Amino acid sequence: MRPDFWPALRSPIPWALLALAATMPFLLPNYYLHILTITLVYAALASAWNIVGGIAGQISLAHSLFVGAGAMLASALLVKLGINMWLGMIIAAAASAAMGAAVSFIDYRFRLGHLSFALITMAFAEMAEIYVTNTEFLGGASGLFLPKDKGDLLAFQFGGINGVYWIMLGMAAACVAVNFAILSSPLGYNLRSIRDNENAAQAIGVGLLRNKTLAMTISAVLTSIIGTIYARYLAFVDPYLLVSPVLTIEIVLFATVGGLGTALGPALGAFILAPLGEILRGHLGGFLPGLHYFVYGLVVVGVILLMPAGVWPSLRDRVLRKPAAAGN
Amino acid sequence: MAILEVEGVTKRFGGLVAVDSVSFSVEKGEILGIIGPNGAGKTTLFGLISGFLPPTAGDVRFEGRSIVGTPPHLLVKQGLVRSFQIVQTFADMSTLDVVTTAALVRRPLREAIDYAALILERVGLSGKEFLTPKQLSLQDKKLLEVAKCVATDPRLILLDEVMAGLTLAETEAPLAVVRELNAQGVTIVMIEHVMPVIMRAAHRMIVLNFGAKIAEGTPQQILEDKAVKDAYFGDHIDA
Numbered sequence: 001m002r003p004d005f006w007p008a009l010r011s012p013i014p015w016a017l018l019a020l021a022a023t024m025p026f027l028l029p030n031y032y033l034h035i036l037t038i039t040l041v042y043a044a045l046a047s048a049w050n051i052v053g054g055i056a057g058q059i060s061l062a063h064s065l066f067v068g069a070g071a072m073l074a075s076a077l078l079v080k081l082g083i084n085m086w087l088g089m090i091i092a093a094a095a096s097a098a099m100g101a102a103v104s105f106i107d108y109r110f111r112l113g114h115l116s117f118a119l120i121t122m123a124f125a126e127m128a129e130i131y132v133t134n135t136e137f138l139g140g141a142s143g144l145f146l147p148k149d150k151g152d153l154l155a156f157q158f159g160g161i162n163g164v165y166w167i168m169l170g171m172a173a174a175c176v177a178v179n180f181a182i183l184s185s186p187l188g189y190n191l192r193s194i195r196d197n198e199n200a201a202q203a204i205g206v207g208l209l210r211n212k213t214l215a216m217t218i219s220a221v222l223t224s225i226i227g228t229i230y231a232r233y234l235a236f237v238d239p240y241l242l243v244s245p246v247l248t249i250e251i252v253l254f255a256t257v258g259g260l261g262t263a264l265g266p267a268l269g270a271f272i273l274a275p276l277g278e279i280l281r282g283h284l285g286g287f288l289p290g291l292h293y294f295v296y297g298l299v300v301v302g303v304i305l306l307m308p309a310g311v312w313p314s315l316r317d318r319v320l321r322k323p324a325a326a327g328n
Numbered sequence: 329m330a331i332l333e334v335e336g337v338t339k340r341f342g343g344l345v346a347v348d349s350v351s352f353s354v355e356k357g358e359i360l361g362i363i364g365p366n367g368a369g370k371t372t373l374f375g376l377i378s379g380f381l382p383p384t385a386g387d388v389r390f391e392g393r394s395i396v397g398t399p400p401h402l403l404v405k406q407g408l409v410r411s412f413q414i415v416q417t418f419a420d421m422s423t424l425d426v427v428t429t430a431a432l433v434r435r436p437l438r439e440a441i442d443y444a445a446l447i448l449e450r451v452g453l454s455g456k457e458f459l460t461p462k463q464l465s466l467q468d469k470k471l472l473e474v475a476k477c478v479a480t481d482p483r484l485i486l487l488d489e490v491m492a493g494l495t496l497a498e499t500e501a502p503l504a505v506v507r508e509l510n511a512q513g514v515t516i517v518m519i520e521h522v523m524p525v526i527m528r529a530a531h532r533m534i535v536l537n538f539g540a541k542i543a544e545g546t547p548q549q550i551l552e553d554k555a556v557k558d559a560y561f562g563d564h565i566d567a
Contacts, residue, residue, distance in 0.1 A: 186437055189429040196418035199380070203412065204426075204476050205404035205433035261420070 005184035025162040039274040040168040041230050046254040046266035047175035048222035054261035056215045057195025061248050062121035065128045066096040066220045068243030070227025072138045075237045079144050085156030089228040093221045100220030104213040125245040132239045143238040164233040180263040257303050259310025268312045331356040331515050337386030346372040348539035359516045361530030369539040370519045374486050378410040379403045407483035411473040424457035430479035451475045452501050467498045487518040491525050499525050
């Protein structure tokens with residue numbers, strides 16, 4: 001670990017923020033708590049994606065594969081075979097890890113460049129959607145209904161929105177912490193050197209296959225677990241929402257606006273854009289159809305023009321007044 | 329004892345023979361210079377030795393073992409490292425982070441950071457730890473290339489034109505680093521165009537032309553070699 005990792009973890013600020021966030025179910029009406037929960041899902045997803053897309057610079061568009069595995073596979077195992085959803089979550093995470101490793105191997109074997117990697121992972125995502133909507137076991141095109149949430153923790157039931165909110169809060173915090181831990185470890189140095197220049201990275205002893213596979217596997221496992229929790233929250237798993245390449249595009253957008261490759265940026269991006277999207281839709285959607293998309297698009301374009309490196313790096317450099325070098 | 333043995337190494341790109349059955353060996357502790365006109369195959373030869381390019385034919389042995397087919401990052405772990413002629417910049421990492429990554433080959437992170445800072449100081453880049461490579465001058469970029477290699481604790485360094493583009497005065501700093509390394513027992517193979525520099529630094533030289541080795545010897549012997557003069561100036565000059 002880099003010398004600044006443990007002091008940061010011991011600092012009271014993140015823990016205080018986390019404690020404050022944990023009180024939200026007692027303060028917010030359900031509609032806003034719902035928005036906040038969705039935001040946490042996206043913050044966690046964007047952070048998990050950042051390990052591959054930001055720190056390692058591999059623009060993966062295959063992450064709907066892992067969300068889908070976590071959501072659809074764990075749900076199908078429960079509904080069709082009666083397998084406990086905790087176990088289903090682990091099986092789905094293992095399946096995601098295997099798929100992630102396979103994607104990394106294909107990338108290594110065929111020396112895909114950045115553009116080819118993005119396109120091929122997108123092709124995987126499209127295939128996954130077609131496969132899931134045509135596979136009866138996974139719910140097919142109509143999706144799956146999960147049994148009612150009775151608050152039985154052993155059965156992966158969290159007792160409604162409050163419980164799911166707390167679980168997602170923990171998951172999002174864990175994803176950010178994993179990002180920070182990676183950036184503070186040799187893996188982070190290796191991945192950043194791969195992002196910047198693969199040949200030069202190899203020339204100083206950084207193995208491409210090992211490091212990329214490790215990043216993809218960690219990211220896939222986290223993403224899959226988020227997918228399982230999200231499925232439990234939605235109670236109805238819809239392949240056109242959860243295995244959709246559109247979902248990945250949203251994740252990539254949030255991470256990019258927040259600040260690629262930084263530990264906090266992707267979560268911050270989700271916290272800015274996800275509630276904005278929901279609230280705009282809630283307030284403008286009934287007024288003039290499509291207006292909320294227009295305003296949302298303006299905000300995204302504005303942020304990217306004003307802060308091309310992302311919101312978090314811009315804020316950090318403005319506050320600390322030092323060149324963006326440290327990477328977290 | 330030979331630390332590096334190159335035997336009949338050939339590289340073909342389609343119909344073009346970039347390196348044509350080149351053989352030479354490098355003794356432990358030596359500084360070997362490689363010169364040759366543009367396009368002679370010098371950088372391709374480095375690519376073949378350092379694992380970036382598979383040779384079409386021939387064998388390369390490092391410390392007695394064949395290293396053909398070994399990927400570059402594993403060769404670095406075994407103690408063979410190369411620099412790049414075209415300076416490879418890392419867009420977003422600071423110079424300290426870049427050299428730290430190299431030092432991680434043999435050290436845990438905390439030690440690697442300290443060691444990287446020490447090496448940056450040794451090559452004359454202290455005070456520039458937090459700049460990104462693209463903020464560096466050409467001279468400093470070349471020093472960074474050397475620092476990256478040094479940080480991996482190599483036994484053999486392949487330096488590809490680390491002096492090119494520098495004025496004679498500017499070559500003093502990298503040259504001093506090269507000599508200091510050599511004094512510590514590191515074997516060095518360097519491609520160089522700046523003749524006064526390589527004449528002073530190299531113990532022995534080989535000359536490539538059109539992919540083939542045309543001469544080998546001490547700097548003095550190379551200067552007087554007929555084939556070398558022909559390669560550089562054309563054979564009509566002597567007539």
